[in-house]
Amino acid sequence: MPREQKNLQAINWNKIEEDYSKIFWDQNVRQFWVDEEISLTEDKKVWLTLTKEEQDTYEKVLAGLTLLDTQQGGIGMPLIIQNVENLHTKAVLSFMGAMEQMHAKSYSTIFSTLSSTERIDELFLWVEENKHLQRKVNIIVEKYLVITDDESLYLAMASSVLLETFLFYSGFFYPLWFSGQGKLIGSGEIINLIIRDESIHGVFVGLLSQNTLSKIEQTKQEELKKQVIQIMLELMESEIKYTKELYFKLGLFDEVLVFLKYNADKALMNLGLDPYYNIKEEDINPIILNGMDTETKTHDFFSTKGNGYIKSLKHDDFEDDDFDW
Ligand code: MN3
Numbered sequence: 661m662p663r664e665q666k667n668l669q670a671i672n673w674n675k676i677e678e679d680y681s682k683i684f685w686d687q688n689v690r691q692f693w694v695d696e697e698i699s700l701t702e703d704k705k706v707w708l709t710l711t712k713e714e715q716d717t718y719e720k721v722l723a724g725l726t727l728l729d730t731q732q733g734g735i736g737m738p739l740i741i742q743n744v745e746n747l748h749t750k751a752v753l754s755f756m757g758a759m760e761q762m763h764a765k766s767y768s769t770i771f772s773t774l775s776s777t778e779r780i781d782e783l784f785l786w787v788e789e790n791k792h793l794q795r796k797v798n799i800i801v802e803k804y805l806v807i808t809d810d811e812s813l814y815l816a817m818a819s820s821v822l823l824e825t826f827l828f829y830s831g832f833f834y835p836l837w838f839s840g841q842g843k844l845i846g847s848g849e850i851i852n853l854i855i856r857d858e859s860i861h862g863v864f865v866g867l868l869s870q871n872t873l874s875k876i877e878q879t880k881q882e883e884l885k886k887q888v889i890q891i892m893l894e895l896m897e898s899e900i901k902y903t904k905e906l907y908f909k910l911g912l913f914d915e916v917l918v919f920l921k922y923n924a925d926k927a928l929m930n931l932g933l934d935p936y937y938n939i940k941e942e943d944i945n946p947i948i949l950n951g952m953d954t955e956t957k958t959h960d961f962f963s964t965k966g967n968g969y970i971k972s973l974k975h976d977d978f979e980d981d982d983f984d985w
């Protein structure tokens with residue numbers, strides 16, 4: 661007996677229902693990059709001047725980031741794609757998912773420049789065994805694996821934004837700390853490119869989440885928003901332990917904590933929610949802000965692609981101008 665056929669739709673870029681899909685598609689394409697474009701030869705010289713503890717933390721934060729990007733590219737994006745209906749939204753998310761794999765790969769490029777093969781193997785084992793790292797990724801992945809309706813889809817999208825706009829920053833901190841002082845600039849450049857990607861990912865999925873939430877009954881909406889705050893707090897608790905383990909010995913724990921709270925607020929704002937910690941940009945160590953300042957970079961071939969921290973948008977009040985990055 662022949663299987664019953666469904667009429668499958670082809671994506672039509674000449675008829676776009678959600679007009680912002682095209683804007684996000686174009687922006688993703690415009691800022692596309694590959695890890696091999698960045699020279700890391702200077703980093704190797706600086707690397708040899710670092711202490712054992714500095715090297716250890718640097719390697720571990722990159723290994724941790726590799727896990728986050730691997731899971732976001734392999735599980736998060738594909739499952740969200742499967743559960744949204746709009747074909748253009750799926751296309752944009754697919755592009756973003758491919759970039760997650762580029763991010764994951766770029767850390768390996770840094771490792772191959774700085775670390776021995778034996779050490780790299782150790783780091784990947786450390787990732788599998790670090791309980792704080794495993795816990796935070798599991799909290800997120802669990803939300804991806806149970807999508808069955810709008811409510812679970814909303815929580816999955818919110819978790820995705822918490823991952824991309826908040827959780828990555830405990831790892832980004834250290835490369836920014838060095839590049840903000842003019843050290844390990846090549847690796848810092850890669851991190852800045854990743855930050856630029858995560859910024860639009862967070863804004864886009866944030867908008868989708870607000871869209872999804874608006875389809876849900878009002879009283880349930882309030883309940884779901886509270887759940888998001890609970891997830892954020894659970895992740896923060898885990899992040900504090902992770903951060904302590906990695907940064908305390910370097911005297912940077914407090915600095916990282918402020919940066920984490922700042923980015924947790926950004927994630928909430930991407931979701932159209934109020935900030936929780938109310939950390940201002942002035943509260944962040946200026947070295948970190950300097951590390952994110954692209955004008956100080958030596959590579960200028962990206963200058964045409966635009967860079968920087970991207971502001972969050974409320975679904976109701978964004979306009980075309982908001983995408984003029
Ligand atoms: Mn990524």
Ligand code: MN3
Nearest residue numbers: 824857858861
């Ligand atoms: Mn991303």
